[in-house]
Amino acid sequence: xxxxxxxxxxxxxxxxxxxxxxxPESERLxxxxxxxxxxxxxxxxxASHPEMYERVAECQSPVYxxxxxxxxxxxxxxxxxxxxxxTRGFASxxxxxxxxxxxxEVLAIPADYPQSIGLxxxxxxxxxxxxxxxLMRVKRQVAAKR
Amino acid sequence: xxxxxxxxxxKFAEYAEPGRxxxxxxxxxxxxxxxxxxxESDEDVLLYETGHIPGAVKVDWxxxxxxxxxxxxxxxxxxxxxxxxxxxxxxxxxxxYGDKNNWWAAYALWVFSLFGHEDVRLLDGGRDRWISxxxxxTTAAPQRAATDYPVVERDDxxxxxxxxxVLSFIGSGPLIDVRSPEEYSxxxxxxxxxxxxxxxxxxxxxxxxxVPWGKAVAExxxxxxxxxxxxxxxxxxxxxxxDAVVAYxxxxxxxxxxxxxxxxxxxxxxxxxxxxxxxxxxSAVRVPIVTGTEPGAL
Numbered sequence: 001x002x003x004x005x006x007x008x009x010x011x012x013x014x015x016x017x018x019x020x021x022x023x024p025e026s027e028r029l030x031x032x033x034x035x036x037x038x039x040x041x042x043x044x045x046x047a048s049h050p051e052m053y054e055r056v057a058e059c060q061s062p063v064y065x066x067x068x069x070x071x072x073x074x075x076x077x078x079x080x081x082x083x084x085x086x087t088r089g090f091a092s093x094x095x096x097x098x099x100x101x102x103x104x105e106v107l108a109i110p111a112d113y114p115q116s117i118g119l120x121x122x123x124x125x126x127x128x129x130x131x132x133x134x135l136m137r138v139k140r141q142v143a144a145k146r
Numbered sequence: 147x148x149x150x151x152x153x154x155x156x157k158f159a160e161y162a163e164p165g166r167x168x169x170x171x172x173x174x175x176x177x178x179x180x181x182x183x184x185x186e187s188d189e190d191v192l193l194y195e196t197g198h199i200p201g202a203v204k205v206d207w208x209x210x211x212x213x214x215x216x217x218x219x220x221x222x223x224x225x226x227x228x229x230x231x232x233x234x235x236x237x238x239x240x241x242x243y244g245d246k247n248n249w250w251a252a253y254a255l256w257v258f259s260l261f262g263h264e265d266v267r268l269l270d271g272g273r274d275r276w277i278s279x280x281x282x283x284t285t286a287a288p289q290r291a292a293t294d295y296p297v298v299e300r301d302d303x304x305x306x307x308x309x310x311x312v313l314s315f316i317g318s319g320p321l322i323d324v325r326s327p328e329e330y331s332x333x334x335x336x337x338x339x340x341x342x343x344x345x346x347x348x349x350x351x352x353x354x355x356x357v358p359w360g361k362a363v364a365e366x367x368x369x370x371x372x373x374x375x376x377x378x379x380x381x382x383x384x385x386x387x388x389d390a391v392v393a394y395x396x397x398x399x400x401x402x403x404x405x406x407x408x409x410x411x412x413x414x415x416x417x418x419x420x421x422x423x424x425x426x427x428x429s430a431v432r433v434p435i436v437t438g439t440e441p442g443a444l
Contacts, residue, residue, distance in 0.1 A: 033195050085192035123191045124208035
């Protein structure tokens with residue numbers, strides 16, 4: 001049980017964080033837009049079962065997430081409309097940083113990871129709270145499904 | 147020099163100040179007109195970067211119009227620096243547009259008005275209409291030379307209400323709550339589908355009438371014609387000619403939309419926006435709150 005309380009940023013998310021922090025603040029929004037454009041399409045199976053998705057109420061725009069845990073390996077799916085690029089960017093960071101991790105690694109992601117990637121001032125604290133909500137829900141789904 | 151008003155719309159002609167709105171056709175024909183600056187202001191901080199009206203500059207409410215420390219707007223020097231950087235002059239015609247039926251564009255317009263920027267207009271139908279009509283978008287950064295916008299003291303006394311103003315205002319005139327019915331009645335502290343953020347109590351300010359902001363928007367995404375707006379705000383909410391009115395919502399963005407309707411489209415001279423709104427009132431100690439669907443009394 002000790003692992004549940006220890007936090008550790010997995011390498012994938014640490015790399016994404018460093019990518020943002022290496023840029024001057026003024027260019028970080030462009031990188032977020034790139035993540036936004038890279039949000040992978042959801043798998044056909046998930047897309048045809050909208051009931052599998054959980055709405056992220058912390059985000060101002062409609063974003064839905066679905067997490068699978070198969071043989072202890074996590075896959076995260078997310079969908080958000082093109083007119084909500086910030087939310088898509090947040091989701092894309094988490095999808096790219098979380099998919100492929102073991103359940104324990106996901107549960108160990110610190111809750112304040114969204115505040116650590118240098119975007120808080122560029123997008124405003126209120127908006128970054130949406131990403132925090134998304135991460136919290138992913139971890140809850142992983143805990144329930146592992 | 148004043149840029150000509152958009153006189154092409156019979157709907158606009160009915161409003162108290164027809165010149166406060168422009169059509170997409172008018173804007174498309176005036177993108178290169180000297181003295182016209184187009185400003186996009188959105189809820190989503192990245193939406194502008196995905197494509198915007200050619201030449202439009204971005205003004206973000208959260209990160210640019212707010213003071214970074216105190217819950218307040220930028221001061222005269224901050225506003226002058228911002229507009230100079232954006233290439234806007236004091237006598238420019240500023241046409242604002244944005245997502246969500248112009249919520250944030252109306253908010254930016256209201257803040258520009260606190261600094262007395264005279265010629266501010268909204269694009270009727272906002273960003274969505276421009277896009278749905280298949281008009282040009284670009285990701286190219288606008289090339290505007292920096293200007294020397296003067297430092298003008300912000301004047302909060304006419305258009306803005308503080309919490310204490312509202313406390314003493316209760317009972318003396320129409321108070322309009324533009325939030326969703328669920329927020330008004332106290333079922334929740336933020337709009338459906340929005341995060342529950344920042345308010346410890348739910349309900350509404352005593353005597354406030356519930357008129358959700360979206361009632362002012364027609365099916366086509368533009369503002370409703372004047373007669374329909376009068377039915378909503380005069381017949382429905384009981385606002386009379388000459389009344390002082392205060393509008394509020396959660397942080398002041400949706401009530402800026404209603405403020406624009408009451409002030410510029412219906413021509414009420416004394417309309418203030420209480421931007422502290424529910425995130426302040428719902429957390430303040432010992433202010434009166436009413437729950438349920440009736441306005442209630444003090």
